[in-house]
Amino acid sequence: MTTVPTTRGSAGGTTGGSDRARPAGILHDSVSVFVRELxxxxxxxxxxxFSLMQPLMFLAFFGPLLGGMTGLPLDQAFQWFVPGIVVMIALFGTAMTGSNLLFEIQSGAHERMLVAPVTRSALMVGRACKEMVPLVLQALVLSxxxxxFGFRPSLPGxxxxxAILAVFGVGLGAxxxxxxxxSRNRDWMFWTVQQGLTFPLMLLSGMLLPLEAGPRWMQVLSRFNPLTYMxxxxxxxxxxxxxxPAVAAGALAAVVLAVLGLTVGIRAMRNSI
Structure with missing residues (x-):
């Protein structure tokens, strides 16, 4: 009886089995995709x-305004404000990354990747992990x-x-x-959902203004927002x-989102045609 070998990463159903049988292969493929995307x-x-222009504008104009509103010295205002802007970078940067894949789908490049000798899980994992690099670099530049402006962060902290934000970015990017x-056949859906969720999540996280001064309903909704914990x-x-205690809650939120994002993302990539 002749056994026909299967090709790892083929467009057929063998990819899912390969993902389970060859964890080392998935790791190798993920690194290859990571390098390609980087x-x-x-x-x-x-x-x-260029993508830092908006956060820098917030830093230059909103930060001093916040200090004047709260009566805090500028350096203390920035100790509170800058970490929120760093999370903003993660939110806007990773939430937009799907637009690159959407362009590849429409141009046919993604279809060629699907038949490449890599597992489909690695196509998602490698892409998602790549988001950690620009996220961390931008956060360092902004800080x-x-x-x-008087910002003095704890370097170990x-x-x-x-590191926690990078884990969060992997999940959000996925x-x-x-x-x-x-949304591959309806690109308007991507932008509608992306814009419809990004700004409410940002405003309900307290990254720009303290929610303690807001109405009760906003404070309640913020408890269901993972960005609040971040x-x-x-x-x-x-x-x-x-x-x-906020540190443990934020780390848990990042891990949960990363697991959820990669699970949903890998499933979507495996079913991608």
Whole structure:
């Protein structure tokens, strides 16, 4: 009896079985996809600087305004404000990443990737993990600029905070890619959902203004917003408060979102045609 070998990463149903049988192969493929997705960023680093324009505008104009509204000295206002802007970078940067995949789907590049000798799970994992790099680099640049405004972060706390934020970015990026796959024949759906969720999540997280001064219904809704826990955790860590319960809550929110995002994203990628 002749056994016909299967090709790992083929467009057929063998991919799912390969994902389960060859974890080392998935890791290798994920690294390959990660490197492929990172090349455009390395070739054009100015794209990272350009995407920082909006957070820098908030830093330059909204930060001093917040200090005047709260009566806090500028340096103390920035100790509260900058970690929220770092989370904003993660929100806007990773939520938009699905647009790149949507373009590849429409141009036919994604279809060629599906028949490449890599597992479909790796196509999602590698893409999602790539989002950690620009996210962390942008956060470092923004924090460096904020130093000129009196911002003084705890360096160990900042390192832990960025690690948690990177995990969060993996999950959010995977969900964005999954949305792009679902919206492949209706690109307007991607932008409608993306815009419809991004701004409410941002406003209900307290990253710009303290929600304690807001109406009760906003405070209740914020408890269901994972970004709220991320913002609170980043503020505690950037200020060196490792024992704050917000740190554990933020880490848990990041891990849950990463697991959820990768689960949904991998399933969408496996069913992608």
């Amino acid at each position: 090349r455009p960023v390395v070739r054009d680093p100015f794209s990272l600087v 460096g600029v904020a130093v000129f 900042m390192a832990v905070g960025l 969900l964005s890619y999954a949305l792009a796959i679902v 913002v609170d955790a980043e503020r505690a860590l950037f200020n060196g408060q490792f024992g704050d």
